Amino acid sequence: MLNINNLKAAINGKPILKGINLVLNAGEVHALMGPNGSGKSTLAAILAGREFAKVLEGTVSYMGKDLLEMPPEERSREGIFLGFQYPTEIPGVSMVNFMKTAVNEHRKHRGLEPLSASDFLRIMREKKELVEIDSKLASRSVNEGYSGGEKKKNEIFQMAMLEPRLAILDETDSGLDIDALRIVANGINKLRQPDRAVLVITHYQRLLDYIIPDVVHVLYDGRIVKSGDRDLALELEEKGYDWIKKEADKSKVYE
């Protein structure tokens, strides 16, 4: 589904990604871990089409298409969803209005009629239950005045509404208390499907107690320095990132 090949990118001339290779297939859940500043969020931003990072080299193909050529709204309509680390507040725009516009844009892209108001509200009610979200949310402005937990639940709720092929969840677990973490993780698990791939970006292994990944990657200094199964995450939890850093730095010397 997603094939990242030797991706290099810089922000303000400073290299951040130094050659990422990653293949994500339908039905798989990959976890991307790594210390602060290793480039995790930059990779997420580039995949979603945010322009602050400049791609220098490499290719990204998504469903056989050149992803980097598509404008961000096109990527969304083609099924790429980004769960934001810091969801943006949009005062005055109600969640129901926002989501309805988004869902109908997706439908239009697929050649479908827009949903009627009643169908839309019904679907919205169903999906809200998935993340145990307050039903008053619909009439509130997008993310405005939401608590940290509500914002993250709201991201997963939107993911449920838009039914993406590829979901990239950027530190969806940060700022969550134990209960909220469980709810969000359960929501994500319910959205696991054979035709859907998920890339979970996180610092901590605790999210992976709930969401069992097929593959774990460790990103360090702009490269994926280690990939493994779930046990890799557990090892990281135990030993920290230092041994990975050392290993990576050592291999760099020999390069």
Place this chain on the structure above:
Amino acid sequence: MAAEGRKEYNVAVKERLRVWRQIPETEKYQEMEKNQDQILNEVTSGEYKYGFYSDIEIEKIPKGLNENTVRIISEKKGEPGWLLEFRLKAFRHWQTMKMPTWANLTIPEIDYQDIVYYAAPKQSKPAGSNDEIDPELKRTFDRLGIPLEEQNHLAGIVVDAVMDSVSVKTTFRETLAEAGIIFCSFSDAVKDYPDLVRKHMGTVVPYSDNFFAALNSAVFSDGSFCYIPKGVRCPMELSTYFRINAANTGQFERTLIIADEDSYVSYLEGCTAPRRDENQLHAAIVEIITEKNAEVKYSTVQNWYPGDREGRGGIFNFVTKRGLCRGENSKISWTQVETGSAITWKYPSCILRGDNSSGEFYSVAVTNNHQQADTGTKMIHIGKNTRSIIVSKGISAGFSQNSYRGLVKVHRKASGARNFSQCDSLLLGDKCGAHTFPYLEVDNLSAIVEHEATTSKIGEDQIFYCNQRGISTEDAIGLIVNGYAKEIINKLPMEFAVEAQKLLQISLEGSVG
């Protein structure tokens, strides 16, 4: 009209209000969103969609302005002597005045001798009669979405249609008359209710008030007149639709609304004009008087031709609107959505003379390309315990300049006066300007006056967030701007709210990128 019938009307109004208030916010939205696809189509396809010209045979007087022009207009309208005297006094006063220069506007010189002051579509039958009106005229108003046949019209709305200098049709006149409500063109009112007109005209906006008020008082042609008798809540929305059609012609209309004790009326005003490279002048006066316990809600969707992208053409809109809360507990509420005109100079105001009276001003002013707007309000607190609210939202895009100018004046006798003002500006792009000029004059120590102001830009992160959910940048701006203006749009009657939402989006078309 029998008291019974009146009661029925009041019940009908209450029912409408009750139903509207019961609709939850989210559903009001759905209602508004019904036409979303249509809106999008209009956004992508359309610039100014009312820019067409109707080829109607018109009767014009020659260009130029002198005492004789004033006499000709008065004669054409078959006016009584006192009105001609009023006009002439105004004209002589105007000649001593200079155009005001205090507004934050760059106004090209206007040659007042190069304007036609009277142009009327030729009609075989007099306006206001029940007979068929000119089919071409009817077609024009149909294209504007204002059908003049009563059976075709939006439920619950009465229309007075004014083209250039005359009213072409007032619908439902008879129905309203049964409730004792008078709603007709200003010209008809002068003929049919001369005492009412003479008693009130110029009492809120005297001809000497300002340069444009004096000009209007001298050459005004038509407009609407409305009188709501004691104890009557008008069951329908009254509306006047103003259309400029003829070239090189100014429109100078006058509206007078009188709400007697314990009465209520909601009044709407819409305006459009053809697309032309020359500027055209529009200088109107609106006067409102509310007696004890009466309430008038006045809503405007102003969409005069704004000029093209390079700033060529467009209407110069110089308007004096003022309401007098004469009786105690009376209320006047102005709501305006200003998207059109090359230049807007307009300050709908309230004089709160009655004790416990209240004034409201809710405004959204959008400027794009090279438009300029200097708009706001004046709240003059004279009576005790008078209250006023000002909520102004300016949206500037392109190379436009958008200014809020407002005065809150508390008279020394106005104990317990209360005002709250909120002025927000939203900027799209970095070539436009937003300005706020609040004036406070408080002469009573018991007054509480508050002013809040914010300036914001649409954030790149907000747009990206929308993009990431599949919403294009243009639509994202539409969503955000409509969200920003929602507080005001919600004050409009439903039919207008939908229209206004579309307008906001269309007006800002091409403002990004």
